[in-house]
Amino acid sequence: MTKKSGSRPERQSLEQSCQDLAPWFSSGLGEEILSQELALAQPLIERLFGYHLMQAGMTDRVDFAACSRINHCFRLSPCDFQGGAAQVEFEQLPLPAESIDVAVLHHLLDFSAQPHQVLREAARVLIPGGHLVLIGFNPFSLLGLSRLLFDRSPHQRGNQLRAARVEDWMNLLDLQANNVERGFFRLPLQHRELLAKTMWMERRGSRWRLPWGGFYIIVARKEVARMRTIKIDWRSNRKPALGAVPSSPRVAARRRHQDKQ
Secondary structure, eight states, rough: OOOTTTOOOOOOOHHHHHHHHHHHHHHHHHHHHHHHHHHHHHHHHHHHSEEEEEEEEOOSSSOGGGGOOSSSSEESSSSOOSSSSOOOTTTSSSSOOTOEEEEESSSSHHHSSSSHHHHHHHHEEEEEEEEEEEEEOSSSSSHHHHHTTTOOGGGGGSSSOOHHHHHHHHHHTTTTEEEEEEEEOOOSHHHHHHHHHHHHHHHHHHHTTTSSSSSEEEEEEEEOOOOOOOOOOTSSSOOOOOOOOOSSHHHHHHHHHHHOO
């Protein structure tokens, strides 16, 4: 990463991060995390229906759409070497609004220079009632905190976004998070044999639903504005009382923010 005088280091492009992450996702630790992400995401994606599924991520070593019942599934990528994927800019998706039923974002927000804009574009292309499946690294985990003890490997150079923060962003974009799963509670070891010996940590973390898994999976539904028909008795002298009713999570979130000020 390059630095400008008197400013913060510039964030790498998604394409550069994608290239840097490729060897790490091929390592023992990277493959184990991908395997667990797929195992947790599969039952969530299998329950989602529609006509079009968009899969976008930082690696093509895992196919989250393989378990989907949706017929038309396609892959988008920030780099040109992922097989079967079209290279796009995720800050400005070349897709019409409200055209996708299910969108799967795999670690895109972790490494984007504009994570909120990437999320905004994903929300824009989702149909009302469509679902977003978002996978991200948890900074408050053994995997995330290892960056304080060791040299920062490619997977630790991201934005360090908490699941709660991402959920707040979703609320502002009419995305209602209704399910959060977490996985990889073990020590971030590269050796497969050592990883296997810490499997007991995985079982306990999953059983107790601990919040410090190495990654999280958020499933959110795009809510639509709710309209309520009010019947007015014009023969009555009593005028109807008018009041503002929050019509979406975004309206409710803005109202809570205003009340705090």
